[in-house]
Amino acid sequence: MSRAAFAKRFPEDRACALHLAAVRWPNGFVCPACGGVKGWGLSGKKFTWECAKCGRQTSVTAGTVMHRSKLPLTTWFMAIHLVSSHSNGISALQLQAQLGLGSYKTAWLMLQKLRRAMVDPHRSQLADLVEADETEIPYRTKDDPIGGGQGRSHVGKLLIIGAVELSEDGKPRRIRLEPLKDFTAASVTGFVERAVAPGAIVISDGLASYKGIQGRRHRPKVVGSMAAHVLLPWIHRVFANFKRWAMGTFHGVRKVHLHRYLDEFVYRWNRRRHVLAAFDTLLGLAMELQHASYRDFVAQQV
Numbered sequence: 001m002s003r004a005a006f007a008k009r010f011p012e013d014r015a016c017a018l019h020l021a022a023v024r025w026p027n028g029f030v031c032p033a034c035g036g037v038k039g040w041g042l043s044g045k046k047f048t049w050e051c052a053k054c055g056r057q058t059s060v061t062a063g064t065v066m067h068r069s070k071l072p073l074t075t076w077f078m079a080i081h082l083v084s085s086h087s088n089g090i091s092a093l094q095l096q097a098q099l100g101l102g103s104y105k106t107a108w109l110m111l112q113k114l115r116r117a118m119v120d121p122h123r124s125q126l127a128d129l130v131e132a133d134e135t136e137i138p139y140r141t142k143d144d145p146i147g148g149g150q151g152r153s154h155v156g157k158l159l160i161i162g163a164v165e166l167s168e169d170g171k172p173r174r175i176r177l178e179p180l181k182d183f184t185a186a187s188v189t190g191f192v193e194r195a196v197a198p199g200a201i202v203i204s205d206g207l208a209s210y211k212g213i214q215g216r217r218h219r220p221k222v223v224g225s226m227a228a229h230v231l232l233p234w235i236h237r238v239f240a241n242f243k244r245w246a247m248g249t250f251h252g253v254r255k256v257h258l259h260r261y262l263d264e265f266v267y268r269w270n271r272r273r274h275v276l277a278a279f280d281t282l283l284g285l286a287m288e289l290q291h292a293s294y295r296d297f298v299a300q301q302v
């Protein structure tokens with residue numbers, strides 16, 4: 001849908017609220033307190049439904065990224081549309097310009113909240129055959145643009161660990177990426193146990209840290225003289241794509257926010273064939289989250 005068509009579909013907050021109600025209650029209103037199915041929208045209170053049985057009032061934005069936001073729902077909807085329809089993602093600066101927001105901080109916080117919504121709490125672990133490996137990426141410090149890391153003491157490297165699920169004919173299906181603290185067995189196996197289902201076969205290079213993984217069969221490919229990208233082609237393609245995306249769209253990532261960029265990239269990759277459903281997916285996932293404030297985002301450390 002084009003931007004103009006989207007704006008026409010959701011011209012004012014009421015249209016957005018009705019859409020939210022339809023996503024939240026696909027079979028009609030259900031009271032979260034008593035389960036009653038009869039209710040009505042209150043005319044005096046914006047976007048609030050009242051249960052006919054117990055009188056409980058429920059805001060249609062409760063539990064979504066939009067909850068307690070002073071921004072109009074139309075602004076949020078357009079932000080979700082822009083984020084989900086730009087296949088390469090969008091920076092806070094671009095979002096600020098596109099939405100005509102006065103504050104960079106507002107745009108940045110909207111993006112952080114949407115990235116947080118990009119982790120599906122119901123997603124299943126990678127299964128069957130899984131390639132796993134690690135890589136590093138230079139990070140951007142607060143005051144400097146991205147640097148190459150050549151002899152600049154303030155520019156360091158961030159470690160990333162990732163896994164790709166392969167189909168029977170060796171094609172990539174879903175991925176997972178996480179920041180990696182170090183190469184210890186605890187860090188590596190912790191990721192594998194979160195990301196990969198028991199019983200799956202994990203293909204990695206010969207790194208000793210993989211040896212301790214429980215319940216998954218480990219099939220090391222000893223690297224020796226052969227480059228890792230030859231032995232583990234898909235995870236290396238994912239790493240390369242992530243780096244190009246992080247540099248191209250965001251001009252590098254900041255250390256404290258690495259996990260959110262990884263989440264966004266994983267979200268986009270895993271839905272790369274479902275572009276049309278992306279808006280409702282993001283809206284739907286966003287509806288299961290607890291409220292998070294600006295403080296929650298700036299206080300978070302890797």
Ligand SMILES: [Zn+2]
Pocket residue numbers: 031032033034035036051052053054055056
């Ligand atoms: Zn009720």
